[in-house]
Amino acid sequence: MNIAIGSAEGILYLHVQATPHIIHRDVKASNVLLDSDFQARVADFGFAKLIPDGATHVTTRVKGTLGYLAPEYAMLGKANESCDVYSFGILLLELASGKKPLEKLSSSVKRSINDWALPLACEKKFSELADPRLNGDYSEEELKRVVLVALICAQSQPEKRPTMLEVVELLKGESKEKVSQLENNELFKNPLAVGNNNDEISAAEGSSDFISEEKESKHENTES
Numbered sequence: 001m002n003i004a005i006g007s008a009e010g011i012l013y014l015h016v017q018a019t020p021h022i023i024h025r026d027v028k029a030s031n032v033l034l035d036s037d038f039q040a041r042v043a044d045f046g047f048a049k050l051i052p053d054g055a056t057h058v059t060t061r062v063k064g065t066l067g068y069l070a071p072e073y074a075m076l077g078k079a080n081e082s083c084d085v086y087s088f089g090i091l092l093l094e095l096a097s098g099k100k101p102l103e104k105l106s107s108s109v110k111r112s113i114n115d116w117a118l119p120l121a122c123e124k125k126f127s128e129l130a131d132p133r134l135n136g137d138y139s140e141e142e143l144k145r146v147v148l149v150a151l152i153c154a155q156s157q158p159e160k161r162p163t164m165l166e167v168v169e170l171l172k173g174e175s176k177e178k179v180s181q182l183e184n185n186e187l188f189k190n191p192l193a194v195g196n197n198n199d200e201i202s203a204a205e206g207s208s209d210f211i212s213e214e215k216e217s218k219h220e221n222t223e224s
Helices: 002-017 071-076 081-097 113-122 140-153 164-172 176-183 198-205
Strands: 021-023 032-034 040-042 049-051 102-104 110-112
Touching (some): 002 021, 002 081, 140 176
Antiparallel strands (some): 032 040, 102 110
16 A cells, blocks of 8 residues: 555656646556655656646657556547546556456457456455455455545546545545545446447557557657
8 A cells, every 4th residue: 555655646746746747648567666665656757748837738649558548648649647647547456456457358359457347346346356466465445445546547537537636645545535435436336337448449559659568668759
């Protein structure tokens, strides 16, 4: 949980306290490092973009890592703080489950980690979402909170995602009222109404500026 909260606070700093505000654009597990005190630090700002005062988003070439990109960014190149929130949701699911962001089901079909996790969360099967390498050594309440926060972050509709400030508050779990609202979010009542991310994945894979897999090297281009 400390890693989840620490990395969330790092992204919150970029979005709110940095002047001008910054979009990271490549939030993923391998870009969260631990210092000598095992505190999480968000790293690698090679794809970061500054947000001008008063701007709601910036339109730019798509850069990032397949599986972590918000749908509106992958398809339209529209980047704002909400795109980092989506990526952070994927990171949280990866942290909780030990799974990669994308699972190859066949030669032509991939399933995103959020499409896999949402039905299990709706059925309250949180133990099936836990990284098996933990051997059951985790707080069930913290696992549940991490998974639910992750899934509301990784919603396809950007307007339904929380801000990073709200993410930090929910992960800390200090407000029972907000945690209760999280558990009763409409997302967890009707998962069938939520579309999957296959179209966005396909669109992203077709971008020449895209990083196809986290394990692969980054494509370079002239856009800053």
